[in-house]
Amino acid sequence: MRADCHMHMILDGVYYRAAIDHQKERPDEALIRARLADYRDAGFAFLRDGGDAWGVGAFAAKIAGEYGIDYRTPIFPIHRNGRYGGFIGRGYDTMEEYAALVAEAKAAGADFIKIMISGLMDFDRFGRITSEPLPPEEIAELIRIAHGEGFRVMAHANGAAIVRAAAEAGVDSVEHGAYLDEEALAAMAEANVVWTPTISTVGNLIGEGRYPDAVLRPLFELQAENIRRFAAMGGMIAPGSDAGAYAVPHARGSMDEYRHLTNILGVGAEARLEAGAREIARRFRRGCRE
Ligand SMILES: [Zn+2]
DSSP, X not given: OEEEEEEOTTOOSSOHHHHHHHHSSSOOHHHHHHHHHHHHHTTEEEEEEOOOTTSHHHHHHHHGGGGTOEXXXXXXXXXXXXXXXXXXXXXXXXXXXXXXXXXXXHHTXXXXXXXXXXXXXXXXXXXXXXSOOOOHHHHHHHHHHHHHTTOOEEEEEOSHHHHHHHHHTTOSEEEEOTTOOXXXXXXXXXXXXXXXXXXXXXXXXXXXXXXXXXXXXXXHHHHHHHHHHHHHTTOEEOOOOOBTBTTOOTTHHHHHHHHHHHHHHOTTHHHHHHHHHHHHHHHSSTTTTO
């Protein structure tokens, strides 16, 4: 089963603002159908969307079956107001508001809950993550509430401390996971977290000119080394390209993720990625905790 376990139907791989503006009023059905056809033609049978506030991924999920694609959506991703995620998701200020968003996603047919608990890698400065992470107690509460509603939780998380906290709180998948250390990797392996390292978001930028290769290369090497360490611990790794992100086009970028991960993991990569994708498919559907 070829899978992209982390993609964004609303984004275009070029410029997120324009891509979102284009579908803000209503999903562009022709565009979505063309992307689904590209995925199908490239052999993809499973997609997990990160969600958006305008119903684009939710619409894609409704028609993806026509393309032989099993498509999972959180409807929209959830962030704390003022922290990373405001450009694409829905925000909360209080836990009551968060619980109401989870209920709203459930009513809209969400397959799982996606939360944003840290910022992004800064491609201009090695070691820096944009935006402050959420405190561990808050992360635990977000996960507890979603699990209580029968949902698995996909968490956008960068930084060792935050990923360790999420793993210890029972998160079901960690997305990106830049700058992890031995302890964070061990915590993920211990808790059976599936890691989606989205290496294409870095690998596809090298030599591309927008960001300094002097930052990108060590970032790629560190992520590659951590992927190998996690695999050696028996950790589950899923292929997820972040398709729609800059320089990661739909379908083609999803193939890039397989290429990068296969180069990094070497012998046995195919079986390992297949197992990771199957575990994501098994977990990230509605009611699987009930
Ligand atoms: Zn993403």
